[in-house]
Amino acid sequence: MTVHRLQDEGKILGxxxxxxxxxxxxxxxxxxxxxxxHEGTGLGFLRAGFLLLMFTPAIRIVVAxxxxxxxxxxxxxxxxxxxxxxxxxxxxxxxxxxLPQLEK
Amino acid sequence: xxxxxxxxxxVLGFVAGGVGxxxxxxxxxxxxxxxxxxxxxxxxxxxxxxxxAVIATSTxxxxxxxxxxxxxxxxxxxxxMATTIGAAIAAIIAGFVDRKTLAILFSVFMLYTAASLVKKxxxxxxQKVETEIPPYEVRRLPAGLGASLxxxxxxxxxxxxxxxxxxxxxxxFMGVPLRVATATSNFxxxxxxxxxxxxxxxxxxxxxxxxxxxxVGVFAGSLISARLASKVKTTYILFLLIFVTLYLAIxxxxxxxxxxx
Numbered sequence: 001m002t003v004h005r006l007q008d009e010g011k012i013l014g015x016x017x018x019x020x021x022x023x024x025x026x027x028x029x030x031x032x033x034x035x036x037x038h039e040g041t042g043l044g045f046l047r048a049g050f051l052l053l054m055f056t057p058a059i060r061i062v063v064a065x066x067x068x069x070x071x072x073x074x075x076x077x078x079x080x081x082x083x084x085x086x087x088x089x090x091x092x093x094x095x096x097x098x099l100p101q102l103e104k
Numbered sequence: 105x106x107x108x109x110x111x112x113x114x115v116l117g118f119v120a121g122g123v124g125x126x127x128x129x130x131x132x133x134x135x136x137x138x139x140x141x142x143x144x145x146x147x148x149x150x151x152x153x154x155x156x157a158v159i160a161t162s163t164x165x166x167x168x169x170x171x172x173x174x175x176x177x178x179x180x181x182x183x184x185m186a187t188t189i190g191a192a193i194a195a196i197i198a199g200f201v202d203r204k205t206l207a208i209l210f211s212v213f214m215l216y217t218a219a220s221l222v223k224k225x226x227x228x229x230x231q232k233v234e235t236e237i238p239p240y241e242v243r244r245l246p247a248g249l250g251a252s253l254x255x256x257x258x259x260x261x262x263x264x265x266x267x268x269x270x271x272x273x274x275x276x277f278m279g280v281p282l283r284v285a286t287a288t289s290n291f292x293x294x295x296x297x298x299x300x301x302x303x304x305x306x307x308x309x310x311x312x313x314x315x316x317x318x319x320v321g322v323f324a325g326s327l328i329s330a331r332l333a334s335k336v337k338t339t340y341i342l343f344l345l346i347f348v349t350l351y352l353a354i355x356x357x358x359x360x361x362x363x364x365x
Binding site (some may be wrong): 013014015016024028036049079083090093097 | 163166182185192303
C-alpha cells in the first residue's frame with residue numbers, strides 16, 4: 001500500500017490551529033471588553049471564546065484524520081480516530097457533569 | 105474583579121508567555137504559583153486557568169512549527185493516544201486531591217524543572233544550534249508511550265504542558281533530534297491540556313473572568329517572543345527562569361508549611 005503525502009499537510013494543520021487560536025482570543029477580548037463597557041454583557045462571547053479554544057485541538061484531530069484518509073494512510077487515520085474518541089468522550093462526560101467528583 | 109485586576113493578569117500572562125517561549129517551556133510553571141501564592145486563587149482554579157493558557161500557547165506556536173514541518177505529526181498523534189488518557193484520568197483524580205498536596209506536588213515539579221533548566225543552560229554554552237534536521241528513525245515506541253502517559257498525567261494533575269518529561273525521552277531514548285522533539289512535544293500539548301481542561305471546566309475550576317486576561321496576555325507574549333527567539337541569547341533567560349522557579353517553589357512550600365494554604 002502506498003502512501004501519497006499531501007505536500008501541504010503541514011499547511012492545512014497550521015492554518016486550522018491558527019484560525020482557532022486567533023478566533024478564540026478575538027472572542028475573549030471582545031467578551032472582556034463588553035463586560036467592562038456594560039455590566040452584565042459579554043459573558044456569551046467570553047464563553048464562546050473559551051469553548052473554541054478548548055475545542056480547537058479536537059478540530060485539529062478531525063482535520064488530521066481527513067488528511068490521512070485522503071493520503072490512504074489508514075494506520076494514522078485509525079490513530080486519529082482513537083485520539084478523537086478519548087477527547088470527545090472526556091469532553092462529553094465532563095461538560096455534562098457526569099464524571100465522579102467531590103460534592104462542593 | 106475590576107480593571108486593575110485585569111491589567112495585573114494581562115501582564116502576568118504576557119511575561120510568563122514571553123519568557124516561557126524564549127526558554128522553550130510553557131508559561132504554566134510560572135502562572136499557577138503566582139496566582140495561588142500572591143493573588144489568592146484556589147490551587148485547583150489556578151491549575152485550571154493555567155491549562156487554558158497552555159492550550160493557547162501550544163496552539164499559537166505549534167501552528168508555526170507544523171507549517172515548517174518541524175513537528176513529527178505522526179509520532180505526535182501516536183503518543184497523544186497515551187497523553188490524553190493520562191490527562192483525563194489525572195484530571196479526575198485532581199478533583200479528589202486537597203490543595204495542600206497539590207501545592208507540594210507542584211513545588212516538587214518546579215524543582216525538577218529548575219534542575220532541567222540548569223542542564224539546558226549548561227548545554228547551551230557549547231551546543232551548536234541544529235540548523236539542518238538530520239535523518240532519524242523513531243526507536244523504542246513503547247517507552248515513549250509510557251512516558252507520554254506519565255506526562256499526560258502530570259498535565260492533568262498540575263496544569264502544565266509536560267515538555268520537561270517528553271522532550272528528553274524523545275531526544276535521549278527515541279532517537280528524535282532535539283528541535284523535532286521540542287516541536288512535537290509542543291504539538292501534543294494542546295490536545296493533552298484540552299482533555300484535562302474539559303474536566304476542570306465541567307467542575308467549575310476555570311473562572312473565565314480570570315482566565316480571559318491571562319490567555320490574551322500569554323498569547324501575545326508567546327507570539328512576540330517567538331519572533332525574538334533567534335535574536336536573544338537564551339542563556340540569561342534560562343538563568344532568570346531558574347531563579348524564578350526556585351524562588352516560587354520555596355515560597356509555595358513555605359506557605360504550605362506555615363499552614364497558609
